[in-house]
Amino acid sequence: MLAFFRRITKSRLGVFITFAVLIMIAVAFAAGDVSGLGGKGSSMTPTSVATIGKAKLDETDLLSDAKQALGEAQQRQPTLDMAAFVAGGGLDQTLDRSVDLVAFEQFARQQDMVISRALVDKQIAEAPSLRGMDGKFSQKLYDQLLAARRMTDAQFHDELFRTAYAQQLVAPTSGATSVSEKLALPYASLALEKRAGQVAFVPIQAVGAGAAPAAAELQTWYTRNLGRYSVPERRIVRFAMVTADTVKAQATPTDAEIATVYKADAARYAPAEKRDLIQVTVLDQKAADALVAKVKAGTAIDVAARAAGLEPQTLTAFDKAGFTAQSSAAAGTAVFSAASGAVVGPVRTTLGWAVVKVAKIAQVPGKSLDQAKPELVADLTKQKTLAAMSKVHDALDDGISGGSTFDELVKDKKLAALNSPALTITGTDPDNAAAKPDPALTPLVQAAFQAQQGDTPQLVQIGQDGSFALVSLGKVVPAAPRPLAQIHDIAARDFQIDRAQKGARKIAADIVAKVSKGIPLAQALGQAGVALPAPRPMVAARKDIMQNPRGAPPELALMFSMAPKSAKLIEAPNGAGWLIVQLDKTEPGDARSQPQLVAGARGQLSQLVGGEYVQQFASAVRAEIGVKRNAAAIAQVRATLLGQTPAAQP
Numbered sequence: 234m235l236a237f238f239r240r241i242t243k244s245r246l247g248v249f250i251t252f253a254v255l256i257m258i259a260v261a262f263a264a265g266d267v268s269g270l271g272g273k274g275s276s277m278t279p280t281s282v283a284t285i286g287k288a289k290l291d292e293t294d295l296l297s298d299a300k301q302a303l304g305e306a307q308q309r310q311p312t313l314d315m316a317a318f319v320a321g322g323g324l325d326q327t328l329d330r331s332v333d334l335v336a337f338e339q340f341a342r343q344q345d346m347v348i349s350r351a352l353v354d355k356q357i358a359e360a361p362s363l364r365g366m367d368g369k370f371s372q373k374l375y376d377q378l379l380a381a382r383r384m385t386d387a388q389f390h391d392e393l394f395r396t397a398y399a400q401q402l403v404a405p406t407s408g409a410t411s412v413s414e415k416l417a418l419p420y421a422s423l424a425l426e427k428r429a430g431q432v433a434f435v436p437i438q439a440v441g442a443g444a445a446p447a448a449a450e451l452q453t454w455y456t457r458n459l460g461r462y463s464v465p466e467r468r469i470v471r472f473a474m475v476t477a478d479t480v481k482a483q484a485t486p487t488d489a490e491i492a493t494v495y496k497a498d499a500a501r502y503a504p505a506e507k508r509d510l511i512q513v514t515v516l517d518q519k520a521a522d523a524l525v526a527k528v529k530a531g532t533a534i535d536v537a538a539r540a541a542g543l544e545p546q547t548l549t550a551f552d553k554a555g556f557t558a559q560s561s562a563a564a565g566t567a568v569f570s571a572a573s574g575a576v577v578g579p580v581r582t583t584l585g586w587a588v589v590k591v592a593k594i595a596q597v598p599g600k601s602l603d604q605a606k607p608e609l610v611a612d613l614t615k616q617k618t619l620a621a622m623s624k625v626h627d628a629l630d631d632g633i634s635g636g637s638t639f640d641e642l643v644k645d646k647k648l649a650a651l652n653s654p655a656l657t658i659t660g661t662d663p664d665n666a667a668a669k670p671d672p673a674l675t676p677l678v679q680a681a682f683q684a685q686q687g688d689t690p691q692l693v694q695i696g697q698d699g700s701f702a703l704v705s706l707g708k709v710v711p712a713a714p715r716p717l718a719q720i721h722d723i724a725a726r727d728f729q730i731d732r733a734q735k736g737a738r739k740i741a742a743d744i745v746a747k748v749s750k751g752i753p754l755a756q757a758l759g760q761a762g763v764a765l766p767a768p769r770p771m772v773a774a775r776k777d778i779m780q781n782p783r784g785a786p787p788e789l790a791l792m793f794s795m796a797p798k799s800a801k802l803i804e805a806p807n808g809a810g811w812l813i814v815q816l817d818k819t820e821p822g823d824a825r826s827q828p829q830l831v832a833g834a835r836g837q838l839s840q841l842v843g844g845e846y847v848q849q850f851a852s853a854v855r856a857e858i859g860v861k862r863n864a865a866a867i868a869q870v871r872a873t874l875l876g877q878t879p880a881a882q883p
Contacts, residue, residue: 314465417835425822440736469707473648480621486613521579521586639705712876741811
């Protein structure tokens with residue numbers, strides 16, 4: 234039944250459930266839905282998209298909020314672009330959320346609710362993202378947050394006040410979780426409802442593509458469908474890589490350095506004796522003596538140990554120093570003085586009494602400087618490379634803090650500056666269909682899409698070996714439609730498909746009209762004037778479509794939302810044509826004899842009732858405060874986000 238109740242959340246209820254969650258996230262600084270609703274600087278426009286009581290929400294504010302919401306959504310779905318975000322209702326939900334936050338604040342103040350500044354300051358001070366390396370609040374990180382948000386300290390506090398008011402208002406109602414059995418019964422009974430009907434299909438192939446569009450027709454089609462042919466926002470990334478190759482000259486060890494390290498670690502390259510040992514540690518000496526006696530009598534040490542409830546430990550290729558470090562000096566001397574196969578002990582160690590068998594003795598020859606040189610060169614090169622890259626990183630970081638530009642930093646450190654093509658957030662180049670996204674550029678592109686024009690350069694890690702890149706936003710290429718000349722054939726094909734879809738819809742609508750007048754569906758199909766497939770029967774219970782993890786087919790879902798003895802039209806998946814659904818018979822369900830089904834419905838409704846209360850409360854607040862929306866201004870924002878009209882960047 235989850236699928237059925239999930240559909241409830243597609244109303245404004247779902248928005249408020251999301252809204253309630255976002256409130257908590259915003260207070261914790263995890264999501265960043267803290268965007269200015271009451272002024273963001275000199276880029277403001279006087280045109281308001283909404284008036285909420287005495288406050289106004291401007292076009293510029295909504296543009297900024299929508300872009301921020303898209304950025305958050307892209308963290309979960311990187312391929313999401315603005316067109317899909319807007320088409321999926323993202324702009325509408327952003328507007329609703331912004332309006333409701335302002336309305337809640339004004340209502341709270343009317344009720345004389347008070348949020349102390351000390352509470353807001355405490356939230357800021359305790360935010361994990363604003364703590365420095367010492368675990369304390371970092372003013373530097375806070376200043377960086379304000380700069381990234383393009384907000385003043387006062388504006389940021391205002392947003393936290395607004396969020397806190399909203400949280401205080403909705404928390405009591407959103408926590409409601411109780412639903413009566415009587416209320417749940419009708420919903421549970423819906424699951425048992427059965428329906429029977431027919432479905433017919435009018436494919437676009439029945440109409441055909443028709444003649445190619447005339448130039449005027451194509452131009453009109455293109456103008457009305459600019460969003461379909463828009464290229465999402467792209468960014469040119471300026472970057473300079475700092476890798477092992479970059480610092481190779483500083484990372485090559487000299488012969489003197491190699492000799493010094495060889496001498497300092499002489500013991501590592503001297504001849505050594507390595508032994509494989511089997512060790513058993515016993516807590517008291519008496520038990521250790523008994524174990525030694527049993528082993529010397531011929532029982533294998535591992536067998537004797539396990540018989541006594543002990544677990545033998547195998548030590549492989551140990552030298553005397555290594556063994557002594559983990560046991561004791563006495564144990565080290567005794568074990569490394571014994572012959573191969575000998576049993577030593579019990580010997581006192583830091584953990585108790587040790588019984589050790591010498592399983593194997595191997596003499597490892599030493600290495601001369603020449604023999605050890607390849608190993609020394611590799612180790613030294615790695616160390617010097619990391620040190621050199623770290624030095625460059627620190628120098629660049631200091632330069633960024635000092636206000637140096639990308640060009641100044643590159644010139645000062647003699648780095649190779651590169652420019653990427655104009656890339657989307659996924660790293661694709663729409664102007665080069667053959668080019669594949671470069672994984673090496675992915676973190677750089679992501680960083681560039683988080684930056685604003687004029688921001689200081691940033692350092693981005695690009696490898697586990699310490700390599701990184703100096704990154705700066707070079708240019709923002711706004712979303713814009715491709716010229717018709719570039720996509721002429723694609724637009725012409727889309728025009729013909731759309732024309733065929735409209736023709737198929739007209740045929741389907743005529744069939745629905747005839748069925749509504751009492752003509753049987755099969756007969757109406759035969760009178761369509763084109764060859765159409767015969768109708769097929771549909772019989773199902775509502776619970777069957779609720780339990781389908783892939784979701785019910787659209788025609789079946791439509792049948793369960795129709796009045797008996799009616800026919801309706803619905804578009805087929807993937808634009809393949811149109812479906813005609815006729816509902817012939819309905820058999821109501823009755824869940825009174827199925828208490829488990831009622832209990833399940835009650836439990837699922839309990840998860841939603843809090844959000845329903847929030848919805849009703851929010852509706853009452855909006856009515857009390859008064860909300861007026863400017864449809865023309867909202868349409869302007871929508872067009873701007875889709876790249877259909879120019880607008881000032883927030």
